[in-house]
Amino acid sequence: MAEAGAPPNPNKSTQFTTVFRGYDQVQVDEHLKKLSKDYKQTARSRDEATAAVSDLTKALSYAQQELSEAKAALTRMVEDPAGPAAMSERVKTMMRLAEEEISDLRQKAEADASDTRAAADAYADKTREKARADAEEFAKQAEQRREELDQEAGQRRAAAEKQSADNIAAAEQASATKVADNEKVSADRIAAAEKSSQEKIVAAEKTSAEEIAALKGEAEKYAADLKATTKARTDELIADAEAKLAEATTMRSESIELRNRVAERLAASHTALQDALERLGPPPEAEMEAAAAAKKSAKQPA
Template sequence: MGLADDRDLVPLGSGFDIVKRGYDRAQVEDHLERLDSDLRLLAADRDAAVSQTNDLARQLEAARSEIAELRGQVERLSLPPTTLEGLSERLQRMLRLAQDEANEIKARAEAEGGHIRAKAEADAGVLRTRYEKLIAELDQRRTDMEAEHRGVLEKARAEADRIVGEARAEATRLDEESLQRRTTVEEDFEIAMAARRVESMKTLAEQEASSKGEAERRLREAAEEAARVRAQIAQEQASSNAEAQRLVREATEEANRRRHDSISEATARVQEATDEANRRVREATEEANRRVTQASQKVDALRQLRNRLSQQLHAVSSALHDVTPLLDPLEEERPQPPQSSTPAPTAPSST
């Protein structure tokens, strides 16, 4: 709090250097920055004072709580633990002394507590008064600084408007001068262009005449070159036709020769193929006849084998026919008929 009490008020007016277009901008910005820093310092002092006031209030409440606790202890100690009846004289005297001492301590504690309470309340009042005074000073400083800030901003805004107006007037004047200069330059340009146009037309006429002569010369040279080229082309065409006819004759002769060779070769190959085919037909016929002969021989052999088997079967059948009577059983091997065991009937007796 001592730092806040000893600080001087922020100066509300500062002189700025006058320059060509108003106040010096750097000085104005520095002054505004100083004002902002002073405001931040005042806010920090205010916060510190509020914090200190809160600490003192908490200490006062703690002292009040401690006084109340001590008062309760004194009251508990001042109460007699028991009645004086039935106690000895010595104990009664000691109890009275203790009660007197307790009353004295209680009175002294109450007096000291009242003194502490009064002192704490006085200190709290002083702190509250200082805090309110400091808050009022801070509010006044803030109001003054805001007013000064607004004044500086208004001056700067007015100066800026004036500078903008002068700049616009200067721009208008420069535009008019530029328009006049442009008109003059355009007139000079038109005059120069007219002179150059006349000179250019003259130069173009001369160039056109020389160009026509050069063109006629080049046309003559081109016609001569074309005639020479046509003659050369005709000569080359005649030689090319002769060469082409020669090549056609040679190609025709070569084609006829190759066709004759091809026909001869084809005839020879056809004859060879015919001979080979006849040979293969003869061989196939001989092979077929041979196989047919072999098949006929096999058929004859199979037929003979069948006849022999038939004869053998016939002989076996005759043999079986002759052997069949021999297989019949003999008389003694034949089964006997069964004999009857019933007795013969007797003749009736006569009476």
């Protein structure tokens, strides 16, 4: 028969480390893993006990089979009168001993299986109860610690608010003093800057008046020079234009005279041509066309 593993002690107390507003998750998870491991060990022990019961049941079946075979052999021996009487008595004794041994084995196997199941169930119940009690105790401790931390946090908050108010008041006072000092310094600087600016403005106005007078004189001189130069250039251009106009007038007169002379010569040529044609008589058609063309050309001015 296989022996079940020794179950862990379920009465061992475990104290969890409390943290702010909760519990140490790592520590609780490790404890839960340990409980799960113990539970698995108990289940494994129960399975081993069940396997042992199965082995004992198989052994019992084998013994019963042997007993049946022995009974059959005994029956054959009884039916055979040739067997000695002593052998018959020994067989009876062996059968009785076998039945007693089988009965003892069955009772022992059933008792072991029952004890193993009872121990496993009891350990599982104790483990569950211990886990539940540990969880309740842990929750109670966590709640108590949370209340303590809340109270401590409230005290710290009140102290921090008081310290903050004191710091704000001191900062406001220091700021007011610094602002007053800065305003005084700023007023002095503004007055000095205004005085310096006024002096610079007066000096700039004086300098500007002198510069304006000098620039005005230079501008008037430049304007007079420009006016004289412009007048001389204008007179020169007018004289040149008048000379060119006279030359153009002369050339126009000569052109008119030349055109008149050409017209007179053309008229004389036309008259001479008419006289010649009259003397020659009526011209042929080709000559008439040539004469008409010449006549047309003679009518156009050169």
